Amino acid sequence: MSKQEIVTPSFGDTVVTTRIKSVLNWARKYSLWPMPFGTACCAIEFMGAVSSAFDLSRFGAEVVRFSPRQSDLLMVMGTINYKQAPILKKIYEQMCEPKWVVAVGACASSGGFYNNYSVLQGIDEVIPVDIYVPGCPPRPEQILDALVKLQKKIDPTAFVDGLNNTYQYDLK
Ligand code: SF4
Numbered sequence: 735m736s737k738q739e740i741v742t743p744s745f746g747d748t749v750v751t752t753r754i755k756s757v758l759n760w761a762r763k764y765s766l767w768p769m770p771f772g773t774a775c776c777a778i779e780f781m782g783a784v785s786s787a788f789d790l791s792r793f794g795a796e797v798v799r800f801s802p803r804q805s806d807l808l809m810v811m812g813t814i815n816y817k818q819a820p821i822l823k824k825i826y827e828q829m830c831e832p833k834w835v836v837a838v839g840a841c842a843s844s845g846g847f848y849n850n851y852s853v854l855q856g857i858d859e860v861i862p863v864d865i866y867v868p869g870c871p872p873r874p875e876q877i878l879d880a881l882v883k884l885q886k887k888i889d890p891t892a893f894v895d896g897l898n899n900t901y902q903y904d905l906k
Pocket residue numbers: 774775776777811812813838839840841842846869870871872
């Protein structure tokens with residue numbers, strides 16, 4: 735047996751090499767645990783997205799949690815007024831790292847048509863937002879599309895790089 739054969743054994747296709755951050759982000763993007771912060775009608779659309787008709791579990795994000803410490807995806811759905819804003823911020827701060835935020839609908843994204851003294855004109859005034867979903871209300875398919883876009887955002891990024899970057903929802 736030659737020296738070359740001894741030091742280079744053949745593993746065939748039984749070995750896969752990768753980087754640890756790639757494996758972590760692959761696991762993260764297919765196991766998002768959403769926390770719904772629903773204050774108005776857009777939350778009903780999220781219920782539709784989770785239901786069997788649209789089946790959010792196809793994307794690995796069906797484990798809805800109502801505890802911020804068990805969640806890494808904050809779904810904000812509905813009008814947020816100034817009294818609620820500190821509560822929303824506190825819930826965001828209590829969530830696990832890394833964490834992501836989706837603003838579902840016109841109210842969460844920009845205050846919607848409630849342009850008055852009591853309504854926050856977009857949740858990005860108090861917390862960072864990764865994906866904005868337009869519509870009043872958006873369809874459940876748009877919520878699924880936002881999830882897929884978020885998965886694409888998580889995929890190529892490292893642990894730190896993926897935080898607090900804004901991804902504008904593509905209307906095409
Ligand atoms: S965007 Fe429209 S549907 Fe959604 S919470 Fe606001 S008013 Fe309701």
